[in-house]
Amino acid sequence: MLPKNRFGSKAPPSGDLPDHRVEYFIGTLRRIGYVSESLRTKRRITSAFVLWAGRRGLSVDECDENHVVAFLRRAGIRSKDRVPDERATVRLFLRHIRGEEGVHHTPLRFDPARVEDLERQYLDHLRHERGLAKNSILVYMLYVRDFLSAIRSRRGALATREIDAGRIQAFMLGRLRGRSSEWSRLLSVALRSFLRFLYVRGKTSIDLSRSVPTVQRWRQASVPQYLAPQQVAQVLSATPRSTLKGRRDYAILLLLARLGLRAGEIVLMELGDIRWRSGDIVVRGKGGMRDRLPLLPDVGRALAAYLRKGRPRVASRRVFLRSIPPRVGLMGPAAVGHVARAALARAGIRRTSRGAAHIFRHSLATEMIRSGASLPEISEVLRHRSQDTTAIYAKVDFEALRSVARPWLRSGGAK
Numbered sequence: 001m002l003p004k005n006r007f008g009s010k011a012p013p014s015g016d017l018p019d020h021r022v023e024y025f026i027g028t029l030r031r032i033g034y035v036s037e038s039l040r041t042k043r044r045i046t047s048a049f050v051l052w053a054g055r056r057g058l059s060v061d062e063c064d065e066n067h068v069v070a071f072l073r074r075a076g077i078r079s080k081d082r083v084p085d086e087r088a089t090v091r092l093f094l095r096h097i098r099g100e101e102g103v104h105h106t107p108l109r110f111d112p113a114r115v116e117d118l119e120r121q122y123l124d125h126l127r128h129e130r131g132l133a134k135n136s137i138l139v140y141m142l143y144v145r146d147f148l149s150a151i152r153s154r155r156g157a158l159a160t161r162e163i164d165a166g167r168i169q170a171f172m173l174g175r176l177r178g179r180s181s182e183w184s185r186l187l188s189v190a191l192r193s194f195l196r197f198l199y200v201r202g203k204t205s206i207d208l209s210r211s212v213p214t215v216q217r218w219r220q221a222s223v224p225q226y227l228a229p230q231q232v233a234q235v236l237s238a239t240p241r242s243t244l245k246g247r248r249d250y251a252i253l254l255l256l257a258r259l260g261l262r263a264g265e266i267v268l269m270e271l272g273d274i275r276w277r278s279g280d281i282v283v284r285g286k287g288g289m290r291d292r293l294p295l296l297p298d299v300g301r302a303l304a305a306y307l308r309k310g311r312p313r314v315a316s317r318r319v320f321l322r323s324i325p326p327r328v329g330l331m332g333p334a335a336v337g338h339v340a341r342a343a344l345a346r347a348g349i350r351r352t353s354r355g356a357a358h359i360f361r362h363s364l365a366t367e368m369i370r371s372g373a374s375l376p377e378i379s380e381v382l383r384h385r386s387q388d389t390t391a392i393y394a395k396v397d398f399e400a401l402r403s404v405a406r407p408w409l410r411s412g413g414a415k
Helices: 017-033 036-055 065-072 082-101 116-130 133-149 166-176 181-200 227-239 244-259 262-267 296-310 331-348 358-370 375-382 388-397 398-404
Strands: 279-283 292-295
Touching: 017 036, 036 082, 082 244, 116 133, 116 181, 133 166, 133 181, 133 358, 166 181, 166 244, 166 398, 227 244, 227 358, 244 262, 244 296, 244 331, 262 292, 262 331, 296 388, 331 358, 358 375
Parallel strands: none
Antiparallel strands: 279 292
16 A cells, blocks of 8 residues: 555655656646646656756755755756746655655754755754744744855855854845845844854854844834724725635635734644634644634634635645645745735725734734723733733824823923
């Protein structure tokens, strides 16, 4: 009996030739709904990747994200438009191979000359020791890989003991020109975390994290953008519920507006997280935390309508699925952001800040504080780890602020 892969089909013997594995991969995609034009493109890209790996003496079982990057940088690619398709296809192919044959990469021993080993160890550190969320890990690794790429030698070697404060500060200054304060802050945070990791693991003799320049960014310096209750109602009423996609989007918008869920929390929601009998929802929050929120009547009705008349019957346990093949869970928080942006555009509402999905969370907190809720109560609903995060919503209660504001001095001075 052959094992089943994550697509639900039986896997071929692991000894099949590479071209057979490509054809099996394409056949699997065809069975889950990919169209002919897309299959032709993915066959061409996957075959090119297998050929590229074979010329370098690599098996596809050995390939990881670093090999994907090297493949994208190969000679012959002249159009940047092809890079996103190639990246997505090769990643999907590698996930398919590992899922169908149970390939598990054993951790490699650390070799000071291999940057890839260092990246892998730091990635494990973020996942298992720091317990960071997936999106946070992606952000950290983006900055750290850029740093390692800048300081490695032409042969790809890296002598960690040769890293010094001068090289760190030169890298920072070269990257900060023209960048926003938030981008610069994240760079300094990620670099400081990586250098501290090197010191703790004994790869540097001193803690170089202290040499990373700090980026000044005032906390709570701005007022969060929000929607008025009538605007939230306008967005919801403008969302059609006569189509499969419309019922899905309406349920997502209600989770954003009524419960203040984060985009990533909606993506991770599974069928078993909806407790119909007890009337609550399990929320998979930051850092692996799980909380329960009440299943409000309108939210429950929207979820039931989507699950009964909108959600395809597939093996995935994720509540919200892609509206086009393959019918798998949403790929990430950006998908929820796209739903929110489209809903705001339909309602004719323009926003000035980033984060279309998060604006509903701000709107819920704003309405709560204007209705008399305390900051601890809002912190509990939004599941903030610190009430300092919730304190910014005190700024939006303008009526309360007027009561404590001092009168403006008139001409002639105070009397």
